[in-house]
Amino acid sequence: MSKRKPESGAKQRQQTSTSRLKSLWQSHRAVALLSIRKLIGEPAASAMTIAVIGIALLLPTTLFVAMNNLQILSEGVSESSRITLYLADTLSEAEGRSLSEQLLARPDISTGAYISPTQAAEEFREYSGLGDVLSELEENPLPAVIVLSPQDIDEASGAALLTELNALAGVESAQLDLEWIARLQRFLDLAQRMSTALMLILALAVLFVVGNTIRLAIESRRAEIVVVKLVGGTDSYVARPFLYTGFWYGLGGGVLAWLLLSLIMLALGGPLAALLALYDNQHTVHGLSLLSGLVLLTGSALLGWLGAWISVRQHLAAIEPR
């Protein structure tokens, strides 16, 4: 029990505003603790509700994490997007190198390298495993190329750059694989929207679950509510324990969702990393960041509170002493 200074005007009905605040805080704390104790006191019923909320929250959270990883992955891909200029046979190696220098001087090109047909053949031999095929040919069929990486490229600027490069003298053709980046982007946008929609739907489900649970709690405590109203309990006083109960349900569901997600990440992390390694990708799989986790907990607690609030507004007013 905390120590408090005795109130000087305790005999009077009027209390000072600080002591009112203090006792309001005291009462909030008592109600919050009492409502959590009640939840723990009925573990089976509470666990069911919390499990439903947790699973409902798990789905959008998992989607969110998956989207996040894909986004990071695709950023890495589009940053490493390269333009390949296939040079005409008529261009000499010196001319090719000077073209490469010129292009590198442009502000929208960050790196550039000239690769002679001989170099290209060597690389091909090394990486493709089809070196024997190449050596059987009488002459090197590979053209000289300039490999450029553009700076800050998006779909439109990439296309413009490509047109410009295509028009350069001595360039046979310029290639930038924009299309699949664009498709990936579209796919990600779509998935983002779907996960947002799903999140809203499941948030609604959480509201209903909490609302219904609170409705039952209100019903079962009808007698108490009547007595409290009779001895002068305000609506907000009567509502308070139910709002806290909703808050705890929501928070519990959020914690459970985070926990389940961590388990999923633990189970999938290894195989996923192995899969990415096969594609020579340095990407590490991210779980829920601390910040996102806190957002999840805050959001779920607020959802629980809101569900309780809606239920309380609907059902509490109907219980009046008669």
Added chain:
Amino acid sequence: MIKFDNVSKRYPGGHQALSQVNFELGDGEMAFLTGRSGAGKSTLLKLIMLMEKTSQGEIVVNGKNLARMPRDQIPFYRRRIGVVFQDHQLLFDRTVFDNVALPLQIEGYPKHEADRRVRAALDKVGLLKKEKMNPMALSGGEQQRIGIARAVVNRPQILLADEPTGNLDPELAAEIMTLLEQFNQVGVSMLIASHDLSLITRLSHRILTLHNGQLINDATYPVPPGAGRRAEAERCPGSAQ
């Protein structure tokens, strides 16, 4: 303290519970409200508690016109009135102590102050030793005394009681009435509904008699021998037990 001015109450469905009731209860006064069941005693108390609204007329309590009280003020108004019920309306999910402490918790009293007051109230009704028990384990008379302790714990100006002795044997009933009288002696205004005429006529307080929703008699007992009592008995046959 309480003033009824031409008050009528008609319930939805047409039942006329009270018709043009006029009376005034002074500050610190104690009065009984009697009449047969259905005469309108409970309705009258419910109107004072704002559990029901008047259909006509005006009730003024402690200078406040109840008809003009906004809904959000009702809880604060009720805190100034203690109520004792026939079925005592105790909560069986908590101890005697917590039952009595409820009005103080609602008002947000600091814990040490609340504890002190609860113990004082329990001491007054003689239940201090049973504060940790569940009310379910106590007798009807003791439960009623818990109800009284809860009604007086925040020192209301007015105490209303609806058949506080209705479920008790005569001896316990007399005990409860004596207890209520003690609170009146420290200045609490009291209105007690009871159909137990033999009990209340023995206590010399004002008696308001309702019959079919009308206030038909307003007298203080004991009356001069042979005067009012016969008239009362004739007007209200069967209400004396």
